[in-house]
Amino acid sequence: MILVTGATGFVGRHVVRRLLAAGRPVMALARDRDGVPGIERVAEAVGFTPDGALLDVVEGDLAARGGMAGAELGRLRERVETVIHCAGDTSFFPQAVTAFVAGHVDGPVALLRGLAGGRLSRWTQLSTAYVCGRRSGVVLEGEGDVGQTFHNPYERVKLDAERALRAAAARAGIAIMVLRPGIVVGAAPGTAGGAPANLFFSFIRLVAGLRGLGGAVALRIVARPRARFNVVPVEYVAAAVAALAEDPRAAGETGHLVVRDAPTQETMLAMLAARLGLRGLSLVDAGEGRLRDPSPLEIGVARMLSPYRDYLRQDLVFDDATACRLLSRSGVTCPALTAAEVEALVDRALSTADSREPWLSGTRA
Numbered sequence: 127m128i129l130v131t132g133a134t135g136f137v138g139r140h141v142v143r144r145l146l147a148a149g150r151p152v153m154a155l156a157r158d159r160d161g162v163p164g165i166e167r168v169a170e171a172v173g174f175t176p177d178g179a180l181l182d183v184v185e186g187d188l189a190a191r192g193g194m195a196g197a198e199l200g201r202l203r204e205r206v207e208t209v210i211h212c213a214g215d216t217s218f219f220p221q222a223v224t225a226f227v228a229g230h231v232d233g234p235v236a237l238l239r240g241l242a243g244g245r246l247s248r249w250t251q252l253s254t255a256y257v258c259g260r261r262s263g264v265v266l267e268g269e270g271d272v273g274q275t276f277h278n279p280y281e282r283v284k285l286d287a288e289r290a291l292r293a294a295a296a297r298a299g300i301a302i303m304v305l306r307p308g309i310v311v312g313a314a315p316g317t318a319g320g321a322p323a324n325l326f327f328s329f330i331r332l333v334a335g336l337r338g339l340g341g342a343v344a345l346r347i348v349a350r351p352r353a354r355f356n357v358v359p360v361e362y363v364a365a366a367v368a369a370l371a372e373d374p375r376a377a378g379e380t381g382h383l384v385v386r387d388a389p390t391q392e393t394m395l396a397m398l399a400a401r402l403g404l405r406g407l408s409l410v411d412a413g414e415g416r417l418r419d420p421s422p423l424e425i426g427v428a429r430m431l432s433p434y435r436d437y438l439r440q441d442l443v444f445d446d447a448t449a450c451r452l453l454s455r456s457g458v459t460c461p462a463l464t465a466a467e468v469e470a471l472v473d474r475a476l477s478t479a480d481s482r483e484p485w486l487s488g489t490r491a
Contacts, residue, residue, distance in 0.1 A: 127245075128371065129206040131155045131188065131234075132213030134164075134171040137252060137310060140364035141210060142172045142181075148368070151180050153206060155213070157187040188213060188233025189225045203244030209237070210250045210371050211291075218278040218433060230283045235294045242298035249295055250371045255306040255356070255382050255444050257285040262441045267306070267380045267448045277436045301377035305367060308384040308444060309437070311471065312360030313478045325433065326357060327475035332427070334402050334476055342405045346417050346424055347431070351392035351409040353441035355463070358384050359471070362461050366449065369456035381449030385463040391438065397468040412439040 128145060132138035133154035145152050154176075156164030165183040169175050176183045184198050211234055220226035238249060258265045259274035259281050270289070276282045288304050295302035311326045336343045363383050370376045389397070392409050399407045410417060417424055431438065450460040461467065 127205040128208045129153045130210045134167045138212035139171040144368045153182045189229030208248045212252045218280045230287045249302045251304045253306045264443045303376045304380040308356040308358040311357045330475035349409045349438040354388040355394040382444040382446040384444045401472045
């Protein structure tokens with residue numbers, strides 16, 4: 127049996143759907159939120175009614191004091207052989223730091239220790255490629271703490287979680303694998319976990335809305351034109367996680383889940399503009415400073431992209447040799463972000479328009 131944490135989140139729900147589609151029994155760890163029971167939240171997220179056999183739901187909150195009830199933990203010890211840990215607060219600058227650390231580090235470590243001695247033999251940790259922090263150039267999969275500084279507490283706590291869980295797994299004799307995605311994009315829920323993908327798709331929808339101005343509009347964005355645009359489709363991330371979670375050859379490995387030969391930011395913007403039939407979109411090198419005389423549209427877009435300002439100014443190439451080697455044995459192909467793939471992302475963004483984007487109309491004016 128596979129236990130998936132974060133089953134109602136962005137990546138977790140895609141992982142659960144893929145496992146269920148393959149007929150692999152799943153236990154989902156979920157908590158009540160806003161009066162909605164965890165079992166209902168999971169059913170809505172994955173589109174499958176928990177039946178206790180193919181899909182079972184266990185109530186628990188890794189960030190809460192005490193973690194899980196003893197009875198629920200005992201049920202997991204009796205059934206769970208593999209954990210896929212997708213849960214986590216994706217806030218870059220959390221307000222409740224204690225709960226943030228508990229959810230990412232203390233709670234998962236307690237869960238691993240609580241399951242050790244039962245049937246658990248494998249743990250897959252979903253981290254982020256951006257544990258590399260404020261670096262540039264090529265980042266190797268085997269690198270962890272190399273003395274880097276960080277853009278935000280999220281990057282640091284994800285690396286802290288990797289280290290803590292590796293140590294706990296080693297003491298318990300549990301095989302652990304760490305998977306580090308780039309910036310994951312796709313059709314995302316309206317939750318904190320879906321914020322990164324929603325931002326990218328919201329940008330696509332905003333740009334698409336400019337077509338009403340005649341196809342030509344002046345929009346400059348401060349970035350690094352020749353730096354890589356390190357987004358990765360959620361479908362690939364979910365496929366990779368599902369394929370490797372129970373693969374004994376992945377034990378002890380660390381892999382980057384990224385697109386191969388990621389396009390530069392200027393290439394990506396050009397592909398978006400071509401798909402949408404727009405002219406006048408351009409990138410201004412961050413080394414030149416701020417925009418001169420920005421228009422209201424440019425100010426609005428800069429404000430919208432502000433959470434990812436640092437990443438648009440960072441030039442990174444993520445090595446993914448280990449991930450691709452492991453996945454080649456599982457029939458999962460490491461993707462490239464081609465023009466066709468970008469067109470598919472644009473179509474998906476336009477087909478999932480979010481009514482909670484009131485700034486769209488205001489920014490167009």
